[in-house]
Each structure stands twice: as C-alpha cells, then as structure tokens.
Amino acid sequence: MxxxxxxxxxxTGAVLLFLLAPVAVLIFSxxxxxxxxxxxxxxxSLRWFGAALESPEYRSALINSTIIACVSTAISVTAGLMxxxxxxxxxxxxxxxxxLLLLAPLTLPLVVWAIALLQIYARLGISGTFGGLVLAHAVxxxxxxxxILLATLxxxxxxxxxxxxSLGARxxxxxxxxxxPLALPGVLTAAVFSFLVSFNDVVVTTFIAGARWMTFPVxxxxxxxxQGVDPITLAIGAMIVALILAAVIAGxxxxxxxxxx
Amino acid sequence: MLAAxxxxxxxxxxxxxxxxxxxxPFLLLLAMSLWSQPPGSLMLDVTPTGENxxxxxxxxxxxxxxxxxxxLSLATTAIxxxxxxxxxxxxxxxxxxxxxLILAVVLIPMVCGALLPTLGIVNLIGPxxxxxxxxxxxxxxxxxxxxxxxxxxxxxxxxxAFLPLMVLPLVASMDRLPRDAEGAAMSLGxxxxxxxxxxxxxxxxxxxxxxxxxVFCATLTAFVxxxxxGQGKIPTFATMAYQxxxxxxxxxxxxxxxxxxxxxxxxxxxxxWAVRQALPGAAR
Amino acid sequence: MMxxxxxxxxxxxxxxxAPALRGATIEIGEGEFAALLGxxxxxxxxxxxILSGLLEPDRGRILLGGEDITRxxxxxxxxxxxxxxxxxxxxxxxxxxxxxxLEMRRLSRGETRTRVVDALAAVGLAGLxxxxxxxxxxxxxxxxxIARAIAIRPRLLLLDEPLSNLDAVLRSSVRSELRELxxxxxxTTVMVTHDQSEALSIADRVILMKDGSVVQAGxxxxxxxxxxxxxxxxxxxxPPAALFPLPSAAAxxxxxxxxxxxxxxxxxRGGVTMALRPEDLVLGAGPACLPAKLRRIxxxxxxxxxxAEAFGQPLAVRLGRGETVAGPQIRIALPERPLLYDTATGDxxxxxxxxxxxxx
Numbered sequence: 001m002x003x004x005x006x007x008x009x010x011x012t013g014a015v016l017l018f019l020l021a022p023v024a025v026l027i028f029s030x031x032x033x034x035x036x037x038x039x040x041x042x043x044x045s046l047r048w049f050g051a052a053l054e055s056p057e058y059r060s061a062l063i064n065s066t067i068i069a070c071v072s073t074a075i076s077v078t079a080g081l082m083x084x085x086x087x088x089x090x091x092x093x094x095x096x097x098x099x100l101l102l103l104a105p106l107t108l109p110l111v112v113w114a115i116a117l118l119q120i121y122a123r124l125g126i127s128g129t130f131g132g133l134v135l136a137h138a139v140x141x142x143x144x145x146x147x148i149l150l151a152t153l154x155x156x157x158x159x160x161x162x163x164x165x166s167l168g169a170r171x172x173x174x175x176x177x178x179x180x181p182l183a184l185p186g187v188l189t190a191a192v193f194s195f196l197v198s199f200n201d202v203v204v205t206t207f208i209a210g211a212r213w214m215t216f217p218v219x220x221x222x223x224x225x226x227q228g229v230d231p232i233t234l235a236i237g238a239m240i241v242a243l244i245l246a247a248v249i250a251g252x253x254x255x256x257x258x259x260x261x
Numbered sequence: 262m263l264a265a266x267x268x269x270x271x272x273x274x275x276x277x278x279x280x281x282x283x284x285x286p287f288l289l290l291l292a293m294s295l296w297s298q299p300p301g302s303l304m305l306d307v308t309p310t311g312e313n314x315x316x317x318x319x320x321x322x323x324x325x326x327x328x329x330x331x332x333l334s335l336a337t338t339a340i341x342x343x344x345x346x347x348x349x350x351x352x353x354x355x356x357x358x359x360x361x362l363i364l365a366v367v368l369i370p371m372v373c374g375a376l377l378p379t380l381g382i383v384n385l386i387g388p389x390x391x392x393x394x395x396x397x398x399x400x401x402x403x404x405x406x407x408x409x410x411x412x413x414x415x416x417x418x419x420x421x422a423f424l425p426l427m428v429l430p431l432v433a434s435m436d437r438l439p440r441d442a443e444g445a446a447m448s449l450g451x452x453x454x455x456x457x458x459x460x461x462x463x464x465x466x467x468x469x470x471x472x473x474x475x476v477f478c479a480t481l482t483a484f485v486x487x488x489x490x491g492q493g494k495i496p497t498f499a500t501m502a503y504q505x506x507x508x509x510x511x512x513x514x515x516x517x518x519x520x521x522x523x524x525x526x527x528x529x530x531x532x533x534w535a536v537r538q539a540l541p542g543a544a545r
Numbered sequence: 546m547m548x549x550x551x552x553x554x555x556x557x558x559x560x561x562x563a564p565a566l567r568g569a570t571i572e573i574g575e576g577e578f579a580a581l582l583g584x585x586x587x588x589x590x591x592x593x594x595i596l597s598g599l600l601e602p603d604r605g606r607i608l609l610g611g612e613d614i615t616r617x618x619x620x621x622x623x624x625x626x627x628x629x630x631x632x633x634x635x636x637x638x639x640x641x642x643x644x645x646x647l648e649m650r651r652l653s654r655g656e657t658r659t660r661v662v663d664a665l666a667a668v669g670l671a672g673l674x675x676x677x678x679x680x681x682x683x684x685x686x687x688x689x690x691i692a693r694a695i696a697i698r699p700r701l702l703l704l705d706e707p708l709s710n711l712d713a714v715l716r717s718s719v720r721s722e723l724r725e726l727x728x729x730x731x732x733t734t735v736m737v738t739h740d741q742s743e744a745l746s747i748a749d750r751v752i753l754m755k756d757g758s759v760v761q762a763g764x765x766x767x768x769x770x771x772x773x774x775x776x777x778x779x780x781x782x783x784p785p786a787a788l789f790p791l792p793s794a795a796a797x798x799x800x801x802x803x804x805x806x807x808x809x810x811x812x813x814r815g816g817v818t819m820a821l822r823p824e825d826l827v828l829g830a831g832p833a834c835l836p837a838k839l840r841r842i843x844x845x846x847x848x849x850x851x852x853a854e855a856f857g858q859p860l861a862v863r864l865g866r867g868e869t870v871a872g873p874q875i876r877i878a879l880p881e882r883p884l885l886y887d888t889a890t891g892d893x894x895x896x897x898x899x900x901x902x903x904x905x
Contacts, residue, residue: 004453012351015344015424019366022381022421023373025391029384037384039394083275090268093561102275105283107475109482109526111499112519115506116286119293119516139282142275159632162599165619166626167646167697174620177645181636193372200374202485207507217376224489229380237377248372252365258429 023241030238035231048235055232061216062236068130068215069198072137076194077187079138080145085175088153089161099150105143114207121208128210136204141194148193152186153179185255192251196244216240287523294516305513313517323501327521330498333412333487334480337419341427341476342469344420349431350461353438364432371425375485382418382490383409410492418486423479427472434468435461466540474533478526498522548611550575550733551596551701556605557757558591565591567757568605573735573750578727580748581737584780588757589737593703596735597626609700620649625694625732629705631686633678639665639689640674646697664696665689667726684715695730702727704736708743720747741781745769753777773893775886778820784850786820787860790888796856803832807896811885817894820884823850823863828870829878839872853877 033043052058083102087095105113117136118127126132156179164174180187202217209218220237223229251257263271295309317323348367356363370378385391386408393405408414438461446460462469484499491500498518506515549572558566566588573579581589594600596607598619606615614622634642640661647657665671668688678686687707694702707723708716724747727734738744744751745765752762753773761773772778778786791812797804804812811817828851837855842864849864853875862877864870885894 008347008351009355011347015348016363016366018344018421019369019424021391022378022385023369024381025385026377026381028391029381036389037387038389039384039391040398079275079278082271086263086268086271090263090265090271092265092268092272098272098276101284102279105279107478107530108283108287109478109522111482111484111502112290112523113283113286115502115512115515115519116290116293118506119512120286120289135282139278142278146275157630157632159628159630160634162619163626163628163632163634163693164645164649165599166597166622166624167693168620168623168649169645170618170620173649178634196372196374200372200376202374202376217374220376220380221485221489224376224380224383225493229383234380234384237380241373241377241381244372245369248368249362249365252361252368256361258361258364258368258432 023245026234026241027238030231030235032231036228037231037234048231049239052232052235052239058216058219058232058236061214061219064213065199065215065217068133068137068213069195072134072141072198073191073194075134075138076141076145076198077149077191080142080149080190081183081187083146084149084153085179088150089158099146102146103143105140106147110140110203114204117204118207127208128213130213132208133205133213133215136208137198137201140201140204141197144193144197145190148190149183149186152183152189156182189251189255189257192247193257290516290519290523293513294520296513296516298511298513313514314521316514317517317521322496323498323518326496326501327498329412329495330481331525333415333419333497334477336416337423337480338427338473338476340416340420341424342473344424345427345431345472346465346469349428349435352428352432353435367425367428369425370422375422375483378421379418379486379489382414382421386414386417386490409490410494412491412495414490415487415495415497418490419480419483422483422486423476426475426479427469430468430472430475431465434465438464467537470533470537470540474529477529481525481529482522549573549608550577550610551735552606552608553592553596554606554608556592556595556602556607558588558595558600558602564757566595566602569754569757569759571752571759571762573733576731576733577749578724578734578747579736579750579752580744581735581752581754582741582744582780583739583754583760585739586756587754589739589754590705592754593626593705593735593737596701597624597703598622599626623697623700625697625699625702627687627690627694627702627704627707629707629709631678631690631710633686633689633693635678637677638674639670639676639678639681642678642689643674643693643696645693650697660696660698661692664692667695667730668692669722684711684719687711687719691726695726695732699732702732702734704734706737706739708738708740723747741785742783745781753780755780772820772884775818775820775888775891778822778884778886782822784823784861786822786884787858788886789819789821789855789858789860791817791819792856800836800856801832802834802836805833805879807882808879811894814894816888818886818888819879820886821860821879823861825880825883826860826862827878828862828864828868829876831876834876834878837875837877839870839875842870851875 029037030048031044031046032038032041033045033047034041086092087099092098121127121132160178160182161174164178165171169177200217202221205215206218206221209215216236220229220233223233248257294313295311297306297310297312299306352360352363383390387393388405388407388409392408393402396402396406408417442460442464443456446456451459482499484497484503487495487497488500488503499522502515502518502522505511505518551573553569553571555568555570556566557564557568569588569592581592583589591600595602598614598617602615606613608614634645637645643661643664644657647660652660661674662671665674668691670685670688670692673681673685678689681689687710704723708719711719720743736744736748745768748765750762751765751768753760753768755776761768761777768777769781772781772786775788779788791808794812797812835855837853837860840852840854843850843852848866849868851862851864851870853860853862855877882896885896886892887894
C-alpha cells in the first residue's frame with residue numbers, strides 16, 4: 001500500500017474512533033465501582049447494573065418512555081404509511097406541495113417549535129399529560145416515517161397491486177398481499193427510527209413533560225444540569241446504548257438502514 | 262393507481278397532524294413574541310409591542326450570545342466538512358464489505374439521541390475522564406486539560422452530534438459520482454490533487470452544501486449539548502431561549518428569541534438555495 | 546362476424562384535459578386474437594387498462610359476452626392481464642404467483658394445484674413451480690405471467706406489449722408460441738403492440754389506432770392491402786409505404802414524365818398523395834415510368850432495397866436478390882392502381898371519383 005493510502009485509512013479510522021468513543025466510554029464508565037466515574041477506575045463491578053434493575057423510580061421513567069414511544073410510533077408509522085401510499089400511488093396534482101409540507105418538520109428547528117408548543121399546551125391544559133406527549137412525539141417522528149416509506153414504496157412496482165386486482169383481489173387485499181409484504185423492511189425501519197427518536201427525545205419533551213409522565217431522558221437531563229449523574233443513570237444509559245448499537249448494526253447489515261434515511 | 266378521493270383520504274391524517282400540530286404553532290409564535298409579561302405578574306399583556314426584540318438587540322448579553330452561537334455553528338460546520346470528506350470517500354470507494362458496519366457507526370449519534378452520547382463525552386473529556394486520565398498516566402500532562410465548560414468542549418460535542426448530517430449527504434452524492442470520471446481525468450493527465458479539486462469536489466458540491474446547511478442549522482438551535490458540556494457557563498442563543506421558556510418562564514421573550522433563530526435559519530436557507538442555483542449542474 | 550364477444554362502444558378518456566381516447570368503438574369476436582396497433586400515445590394502452598377495469602372511462606360502454614361490465618371493478622371481471630413488465634410477485638414462488646387468482650376465488654387446494662400445474666404445463670414451465678421469479682430468465686418470467694393470467698380461465702386475455710421486453714432471438718419464437726397457446730385454449734385475446742409486423746403476423750384482426758381513435762379495423766391482409774388512410778399506409782409494411790405527393794403537371798413535364806391517365810386526373814385534381822409500397826414497384830423504362838435518382842442499395846439477404854428520390858421525395862423499390870441497377874438515373878414502373886390519398890386529410894381518393902371530376 002502507498003503511504004497516502006495508509007494516511008487516508010488512519011484519518012478515516014480516527015474519525016470513526018471519534019464517533020464511537022463517547023458511547024464506548026459511556027458503556028465502560030458504567031462498570032466503574034465508584035460513585036463518581038474516574039479514569040483509570042479504582043475498580044470494576046456490575047453493582048450499578050444490579051441497582052438499576054431494582055430501582056423503582058428509574059423503572060417507572062423507563063416504562064413511561066417505552067409506552068409513549070410505542071404509541072407514538074404506531075401513530076407515526078400508520079399515518080406515514082397511509083400518506084406515503086396516497087402520495088406515491090395517488091397521482092395527486094398537489095403531490096409536491098403535500099410532500100414538502102409533510103417533510104418540513106425535518107428541516108425546521110424543534111426547539112423553536114417546542115417553545116410555541118409549550119405555550120399552546122399550557123392554554124389547552126394538556127401539558128405534562130400522556131395525550132400531549134404522544135401527540136408531540138407522533139408529530140416529530142411522522143416526517144421520518146413518511147420519508148422512509150416514500151423511498152420504500154418508490155422501489156415497489158405499483159403494477160404489482162394492479163396485477164393482484166386483475167386476478168380478483170379487492171384493493172385492500174391486493175395491497176396487503178403484494179405491496180405490504182414487500183414494504184415490510186421499510187415499515188420496520190420507519191418503526192425502529194420513530195421509536196428511537198421518541199424514546200431518546202429530550203429537546204421537545206423537556207418543555208412539555210410533567211411530574212406524572214416523566215421520561216427517562218428528561219430525568220437524566222435534569223440530573224446532568226444539576227448535581228451530576230448518578231451511577232445508576234449511567235448504567236441504564238449504557239444498557240440503552242448497547243441495545244441501540246446492536247439494533248443498528250443488525251438493521252444496517254440486514255436492511256441497509258443508512259440508505260433509507 | 263388510486264382514485265384521487267381515496268388518495269386524499271390516505272394523506273389527510275398526516276397532513277392534519279403536520280399542518281395543525283407542527284406548522285400552526287410557528288404562526289402563533291410570531292404573535293406571542295409581540296406580547297409581554299409585566300414584571301411580577303403571571304398574566305400576559307397581549308397588546309402588541311416590539312419590546313422583546315428591542316431587548317434582544319440592545320442587550321450585549323444576548324447579542325454576544327448570538328455572535329458566540331454563530332461562531333460555534335460556523336466552526337462546527339467547517340470541522341464536520343473537513344472530517345467528512347475523507348470519511349465519505351473512503352466509505353464509497355474503499356470500505357467494500359465493511360461499508361454497512363461503518364455506516365452503522367456513522368449513524369450512532371443520530372440513533373442515540375442528543376443526551377446519551379453527551380453523557381459519554383462528559384466522562385471522556387471531564388477532569389477525571391478518560392482523556393485526561395490517559396494523558397496523566399502517560400505523564401504527558403500534570404494538571405487536567407480543561408475542556409468541560411469551555412467552547413472547545415462544546416465544539417467536540419456538537420461535531421460528534423452532527424457529523425452524520427454531513428457524512429450521509431456526502432456519501433449519497435459520492436455514490437452518484439460516475440466511477441469512470443476519476444479514471445478519465447487521470448488518463449487526461451490530472452494528478453490526485455487535480456482530480457479532487459476539478460472532479461470530485463465540484464461533483465460533490467451539492468451534497469457538501471446540503472450537509473453544511475443541515476449541520477449549521479442543527480448547531481444553531483442545539484441547547485442540550487452546549488448546556489451540558491458548557492456546564493451552563495457558556496450561554497448560546499438556544500440555551501438562552503431554553504432558560505427563558507423553561508426556567509424564567511418569560512414566554513413572550515422566549516418566543517422572540519425563537520423567532521430570531523427562525524429568521525437566521527430562513528436567511529441561511531435562502532443563502533443555501535441561492536448558492537445551489539449558482540452551482541454548475543443546478544438544473545439536474 | 547357473429548354477435549361480438551367484446552364490444553367497446555364509444556369509449557372516451559382524458560387525462561387532465563388531454564384526450565387519450567376519443568370515442569373508440571371496436572368489436573371483437575369470440576375466440577379471436579385481436580391486436581391493438583398504433584404508435585406510442587395513440588391510446589391503445591389506455592384502452593387496455595379500461596378493458597381490464599384498472600381505469601374508468603369518461604364515456605362509453607364495454608360489453609363482454611353481452612353483459613355491460615363498464616362499472617365492474619377489475620377484481621370481478623375475470624379478465625386476465627399480462628403486464629408489459631410482467632408484474633410478478635417477487636415474494637411468492639412461481640406456483641404461488643400462478644395460484645394467486647385461484648386463491649382469491651377460494652378454490653379448493655386440490656383444484657388450485659391441478660390448475661396451477663395445467664397452466665404451467667400450457668406455457669412449457671412444468672416443474673419450475675418452487676422457483677422464485679428472480680431465479681427465472683426474462684422469457685420464463687413472461688411465461689409465468691401468462692400462466693398466472695390463464696389459470697383463472699379468463700373470459701378475455703389481455704397482453705400488453707408481450708414481446709417488447711424480449712431479445713430479438715426470443716421474440717419470433719414467443720410470437721408463434723403465443724399464437725399456438727391461443728389456438729389451444731381458444732381464449733379471446735387482445736394484444737397491444739406498436740410493432741406492425743408483430744400485429745400482422747399473430748392477429749386475426751388488427752385494430753389500427755391513432756390519436757385516440759380507431760383508424761381501421763380488419764384482417765391483416767385488409768390492413769396491408771387496403772389501408773384506410775395515408776397514415777395506415779405509412780404505418781404498416783416493412784418498410785412501410787412511402788407517401789409521395791404528386792408533382793404539378795408542369796414539374797412532371799419538365800422532368801420528362803408522362804404519367805398514365807389515372808395519375809394525370811389526379812394531378813389535375815391536385816393535392817393527391819400516392820402511397821407506394823416498395824414491393825409494388827419495379828424498375829422500368831420509358832416516359833410513363835417515374836423518373837428517379839438512385840441513392841443507395843441496401844442488401845437485405847432475401848432481397849435488396851433500392852433507396853431513391855423522385856421530385857425531391859424519398860421512396861424505395863424492392864429488388865430481387867440478383868438484380869443489378871444502372872444508376873444514378875432510373876425509371877420506376879408504378880402499379881396499375883396505386884393507393885391515392887388526399888394530401889390534406891389523408892382520406893382515400895377514389896379512382897372513379899377522379900374520372901367524374903374530369904367532366905365538369
């Protein structure tokens with residue numbers, strides 16, 4: 001190999017290391033035995049993981065996050081699949097405009113929106129409620145679903161459904177037997193990304209979460225701003241990151257996720 | 262093909278959600294930024310006033326914050342561009358069967374959210390963190406290198422958070438590069454440097470532009486990373502807006518700060534569009 | 546023809562104001578193999594989609610076996626459709642693809658199995674039922690698409706450009722296989738094609754379309770021998786007829802051409818175009834023959850094509866394999882009764898009519 005190629009590979013490796021380092025450190029630091037992480041650690045143990053699994057207050061925040069993410073993902077993927085189907089198969093005259101509208105939240109800043117939403121929610125009295133949180137999360141994940149599913153449907157021949165209809169299948173059945181199974185990897189991708197965005201969101205949720213429906217990231221965020229993180233938070237964060245990493249690597253290898261975004 | 266009626270029915274829920282819940286609040290924000298909150302009162306005064314904007318433009322605290330934010334955004338964008346170009350090229354041309362795995366690594370900051378990687382960075386660059394611990398045990402430094410609570414620390418976090426926004430559009434545009442273009446240029450006598458400046462960079466310019474716009478806008482409005490890695494000592498425009506909205510509870514003023522951010526983003530968008538039009542091959 | 550099996554009655558359709566079909570009326574007999582022929586954009590594919598029920602017409606009716614099916618949805622029509630790109634279901638095996646229509650009809654498992662095997666045997670794919678479409682060649686994929694369409698025992702089989710996605714070698718063999726399949730099954734078949742030689746060689750009846758209207762419907766021999774318009778003449782034939790506007794009497798005289806009486810009448814009328822098929826022309830001599838300039842000779846294997854120019858208009862003459870020409874000045878003997886059309890409208894000009902016009 002030529003020197004330039006070696007340098008190039010080293011540079012690339014350094015950037016990849018930089019991308020990996022924070023999550024690697026996060027996972028590593030959860031094994032530190034001490035109450036405050038320091039490097040090199042005085043000792044390694046699994047005790048914070050054990051504590052994490054037993055702590056009821058963290059469990060409730062995690063359960064809240066999971067419930068909210070599941071419900072908003074269901075809404076986001078359903079509405080997204082409907083919209084993508086209508087847009088890619090409908091021959092609407094206003095297609096470009098509707099697409100622009102539906103994808104706009106990807107380019108508009110969420111903080112700005114959250115500052116407005118906070119005030120509207122306060123007036124409507126739904127700040128900190130389950131419904132308010134799910135609505136906000138469904139809306140921020142919807143454009144992601146729409147984009148992933150539009151790209152998915154663009155790769156599926158619309159004549160497949162027509163063939164099914166000419167063979168005697170009613171429209172819904174034709175969709176469920178032909179387009180839907182072929183779109184399943186895309187639907188799964190949309191669901192996973194919607195779930196992750198919702199589950200991890202702190203930018204919007206910190207404005208509208210209440211004491212009753214506190215999510216895990218918001219809880220962690222207030223710790224980070226205040227006294228600093230406790231090791232239990234670190235352990236839970238490490239487990240979440242490890243799960244996400246495994247899911248993303250599997251998803252990328254099996255479904256080429258990076259191409260669907 | 263679907264009938265237009267059923268297509269409209271399918272699109273309707275998403276359009277209602279997006280237009281009603283996402284876009285409508287932006288319009289309300291414009292109105293709310295003109296309201297005011299008299300000191301010591303919880304009631305809002307809804308007579309339109311430009312007082313909030315006057316306060317932002319005349320107070321050195323806010324204008325300084327704005328200048329610092331723009332500087333951080335520009336620096337983040339530049340660093341991301343410099344790091345992404347070789348990485349994207351390597352992914353497209355050299356990674357081969359590792360491509361998927363490497364792209365998964367690139368996706369990490371995106372799929373982990375803003376918070377978890379930031380928590381990792383705190384433990385990485387903190388006074389007792391991995392970086393300082395390593396340097397100290399190697400005997401390279403005696404006292405901890407102060408990164409947490411400085412602009413450098415914030416920059417590290419921002420670059421990490423938004424690098425994928427630059428890498429992915431670049432990979433997409435490099436994927437579309439005709440494979441033979443480089444070979445053709447070399448057969449015509451172009452050296453490696455000329456291949457980059459005359460062929461690769463011009464053809465990737467749209468991707469680079471898209472990535473830059475995304476990174477700049479994301480940085481400008483980020484508040485979680487600056488707040489945590491700056492340890493509250495380095496106010497940026499977005500952290501100011503966050504504090505006004507969620508701690509000070511002066512919502513009209515927070516709205517005005519948000520509107521200013523939106524205006525800057527609109528200007529960046531317009532600039533990006535103009536540059537895109539001026540690029541060769543804009544019609545494609 | 547007996548009472549038609551398919552009656553397409555005044556079907557019109559426009560897309561956002563642009564008319565694709567302007568009231569087409571077509572009859573197709575039971576057991577016939579019909580070809581909808583025309584250049585791209587003539588409305589033939591739109592008509593096929595309307596027949597299949599995937600598209601609703603703006604006006605007109607469709608009768609199938611005497612029953613009005615205009616408003617019947619595609620899934621209730623029992624019309625088999627073979628798509629141009631086949632539209633096979635990639636996530637199903639060959640057998641599942643072919644059995645799909647039977648499953649929709651809730652046939653018993655055993656009956657489905659029998660019919661799938663029969664359909665696959667009919668297209669010569671016996672034994673491939675466990676394969677996936679992606680494991681088949683293009684020609685095999687098309688056979689699966691045909692098997693899938695005939696497995697439902699359709700009342701009508703529609704083929705959309707069935708030969709266009711095949712390479713040249715396969716094309717001629719598939720052409721005769723399609724015809725044999727039709728003759729074996731007896732299913733009334735409508736094929737859409739833009740290739741006139743395909744239409745002439747397979748179909749019992751050719752329906753020539755242009756700009757959303759039917760130009761001419763008839764047997765291949767009728768279409769070739771008595772083209773209803775100048776367009777029909779210039780679209781059919783290989784190469785098609787050359788459209789040759791008759792020169793003025795003065796120009797003819799100056800070139801030393803003494804046209805036969807019939808053409809003299811036509812020249813006097815003015816605005817008349819001859820449609821000249823290369824195979825109707827021979828080289829000749831004498832002032833009655835059309836003076837032309839030889840440009841080039843194309844060797845075509847079985848015969849040769851002399852490309853010439855007369856009065857500034859290109860035309861071609863088919864020559865025998867061994868024939869030689871002394872150029873560049875040649876004379877072309879015209880057929881006794883050439884095809885004559887009005888230059889402006891494209892409508893045929895009757896020879897008797899010319900004679901009448903002679904006496905004021």
